[in-house]
Amino acid sequence: MSSIDSSYTTPTGMTGAGGGNMLRITGMATGLDVDAMVKKMMAAEQVKLDKAKQSQQTIQWKQDAYKDIIKDIKDLQNTYFNSLTPDNNMLTSNNYAAFTANIVDSSVLSVTPGVTAQAGTYKIDFTGGHLASKAAISGTNINGKVTNPSLSTTLGDLGLSGSDSFNITYNGTIKTISVKNTDKLSDIINNITNATSGAVTASFSQLTGKFVIQSSNTGSSQNISIAAGAGDTLKVLGLTDGSGQGDDVKLMITPPGGTATTVTRSSNNFTIDGVTYNLQSDKDKDNSLNPAITNFTVTQDPQKVFDKINGFKDKYNDIVDKIQTKLSEKKSSDYKPLTDAQRAGMSASQISAWEDKAKVGILRNDNNLQNLLTSMRSAFTTAVSNTGLSFGQYGSNSIGLDTSNDITEGGKILIQDPQKLKDAISQHGDQILKLFTNVSSSDDKTTQFNENGIFERLNNIFNDNVGYVGTSLNSAILTSYANKQYDFSSTGSSGKNTLPDQLYVQQLTIKKITDEMSTKQEKYYMQFSQLETAMNRLNAQQAMLSSMISG
Numbered sequence: 001m002s003s004i005d006s007s008y009t010t011p012t013g014m015t016g017a018g019g020g021n022m023l024r025i026t027g028m029a030t031g032l033d034v035d036a037m038v039k040k041m042m043a044a045e046q047v048k049l050d051k052a053k054q055s056q057q058t059i060q061w062k063q064d065a066y067k068d069i070i071k072d073i074k075d076l077q078n079t080y081f082n083s084l085t086p087d088n089n090m091l092t093s094n095n096y097a098a099f100t101a102n103i104v105d106s107s108v109l110s111v112t113p114g115v116t117a118q119a120g121t122y123k124i125d126f127t128g129g130h131l132a133s134k135a136a137i138s139g140t141n142i143n144g145k146v147t148n149p150s151l152s153t154t155l156g157d158l159g160l161s162g163s164d165s166f167n168i169t170y171n172g173t174i175k176t177i178s179v180k181n182t183d184k185l186s187d188i189i190n191n192i193t194n195a196t197s198g199a200v201t202a203s204f205s206q207l208t209g210k211f212v213i214q215s216s217n218t219g220s221s222q223n224i225s226i227a228a229g230a231g232d233t234l235k236v237l238g239l240t241d242g243s244g245q246g247d248d249v250k251l252m253i254t255p256p257g258g259t260a261t262t263v264t265r266s267s268n269n270f271t272i273d274g275v276t277y278n279l280q281s282d283k284d285k286d287n288s289l290n291p292a293i294t295n296f297t298v299t300q301d302p303q304k305v306f307d308k309i310n311g312f313k314d315k316y317n318d319i320v321d322k323i324q325t326k327l328s329e330k331k332s333s334d335y336k337p338l339t340d341a342q343r344a345g346m347s348a349s350q351i352s353a354w355e356d357k358a359k360v361g362i363l364r365n366d367n368n369l370q371n372l373l374t375s376m377r378s379a380f381t382t383a384v385s386n387t388g389l390s391f392g393q394y395g396s397n398s399i400g401l402d403t404s405n406d407i408t409e410g411g412k413i414l415i416q417d418p419q420k421l422k423d424a425i426s427q428h429g430d431q432i433l434k435l436f437t438n439v440s441s442s443d444d445k446t447t448q449f450n451e452n453g454i455f456e457r458l459n460n461i462f463n464d465n466v467g468y469v470g471t472s473l474n475s476a477i478l479t480s481y482a483n484k485q486y487d488f489s490s491t492g493s494s495g496k497n498t499l500p501d502q503l504y505v506q507q508l509t510i511k512k513i514t515d516e517m518s519t520k521q522e523k524y525y526m527q528f529s530q531l532e533t534a535m536n537r538l539n540a541q542q543a544m545l546s547s548m549i550s551g
Contacts, residue, residue, distance in 0.1 A: 038521060058337060077466070098426050102299070116429065122297070125292065139210050155233065214244065249263070249264065305432075321412065391435070401413065402414055436456075438456060466478050482498070
C-alpha cells in the first residue's frame with residue numbers, strides 16, 4: 001500500500017508517481033490516463049486536506065503573534081519592573097525622588113535624596129568623629145613561617161601537628177572551630193563562616209601576611225573574642241587570645257536652615273529625613289586637617305522623574321497599540337493560507353506578500369488579549385485609595401496623566417498636562433510614590449486592587465499573564481496558552497484548547513485524512529488495474545477470434 005504524508009499531492013503521468021513508492025505503468029490496454037483520472041477522483045479529498053493544513057497554518061501564525069506580544073511585555077517588565085535594574089524599576093521609591101545631589105567630595109560619601117528630602121545645602125562634620133567599624137582581631141605577619149603563604153597553605157605547613165580546636169565568642173554566642181594540620185587557610189575561613197552562620201568571617205592577605213577574624217556587621221553592639229584550645233592553632237595563625245569591639249559611626253550633620261546635630265548609627269549606610277547617606281571615609285578623624293568638613297547640595301529636579309514616567313509611557317503605549325490593532329483588524333476572506341499547489345506557482349516575494357495579508361485579523365476579538373487590555377486600562381482608571389492624588393487631567397488633585405479618549409487607541413496613556421505632572425512630582429513626591437507604588441496589605445482581592453498603586457497593579461497583571469521577570473515558560477495565562485501542550489491523547493480530545501493543543505488536533509486530523517486518501521487511492525488504482533486485466537483478456541480473445549476467422 002502506498003503512503004501519503006502531510007505534503008500530499010497527486011501528480012499526473014504514466015509513471016504512477018502519485019501512488020507513493022510503488023511504480024505503476026497504467027492505461028496500456030485501455031488507453032486511459034489513469035493517473036489524471038485518479039487525481040480528479042481524489043480532488044474532494046485533496047480539498048479536505050488543504051483545509052486542514054490551512055487551519056494548522058492559521059494556528060501557527062496565531063501562536064507566533066502571541067509570542068511576539070509576550071516578548072514585548074517581557075521586555076517592558078525587564079526594563080521597568082526588574083529589581084536587578086533599580087535605576088529604571090518603577091516600583092523603586094528612589095525613582096520618584098525629584099532631587100539631584102551635588103557632593104563637594106565624593107570620596108567621603110555618596111548621598112541619595114528620597115521623595116521626602118529637603119532641598120538645600122547639608123554640612124557633614126567629622127571633627128572628633130569616625131566611621132562605624134566591625135569588631136576585628138588581627139594577627140601578626142606569618143610570612144616568616146613559610147615562603148609566600150597563600151590560601152592553599154596548610155596548618156601543617158605553618159607548624160601545626162595533629163588536630164586542634166579554638167573558640168570564637170561573638171555577641172554572647174560561643175562556637176568551637178575544629179581544625180587539622182591538613183586543613184588549608186581557605187578551609188579555616190570557610191569553617192568560621194559556616195560555624196557562625198556568616199555572623200563572623202575570616203580572611204588572609206598575601207600582601208600583609210596577616211590572618212584576620214571580624215564581625216560581618218558594624219557597630220558598637222558587635223564584639224568577638226577568641227580563645228586557644230590545647231594546641232597551637234592560634235599561634236601558627238599569628239593570633240593570640242583576645243577580643244575586638246565594633247564602633248558606631250559618629251559625625252555632625254547640619255541640614256538646610258537647621259542646626260548641627262550629632263548622629264550615631266551602627267552602619268555607615270543610613271537614611272535620615274529622606275536622605276540616604278553612604279559614608280566611605282571619615283576624611284580626617286584625627287582632625288590634623290582643619291576642618292574635617294564636607295558639604296553637599298540637594299536641588300529639585302522633577303524632570304528626571306518626569307522622563308522616567310514618559311519613557312515608560314512610550315513603551316507601554318507601543319504594546320497597547322499592538323494589542324489593540326490585533327484585536328480590531330478585520331480578516332479578509334480573499335486571503336487564506338496558501339495550499340501546496342498554490343505555492344508551487346508563486347515566487348518567494350509573492351508568497352510573502354500573500355501571507356502578510358492572510359495573517360491580518362487572526363487575533364481579532366481574542367478573549368485573552370481583550371481581558372489583558374481591559375485589566376491594563378483599569379489599572380490606570382481605577383482610583384488608588386487614600387493617596388490624595390488622582391490619575392487624570394481635571395481637578396485640583398489630578399496629575400495631568402490620562403488615558404486617551406479615542407476608544408480605537410485601546411486606552412493609551414497620554415501626558416495631557418506636562419507642567420501639572422511636574423508640579424505634582426515636585427510638591428507631592430510622597431503622594432506620587434504612593435499613587436504608583438503602594439502595596440496593599442489586604443488579603444481581599446478587591447481591596448488589594450483598590451489600594452495597590454498603578455504600577456504595582458500593572459506588575460501583578462503582567463505577572464498573571466506572562467509570568468514573573470526572569471521567567472519564560474510558566475503557567476501564566478498568555479504564556480501557557482501560546483506554549484503549553486496538555487493533550488497527548490491519540491484522539492486529541494483531552495487538552496485545554498491551548499494553541500499547542502489545537503496544533504496537535506490538526507496534526508491528528510491531517511494524518512487521518514492522508515491515511516484515508518492513501519487507502520482510497522489504492523482502491524482506485526486497483527479498480528483500474530482490474531479493468532486493464534479485463535481489457536487485456538478481451539483483447540486476447542478478440543485476437544484469437546480474428547485469427548481463427550482469417551484462417
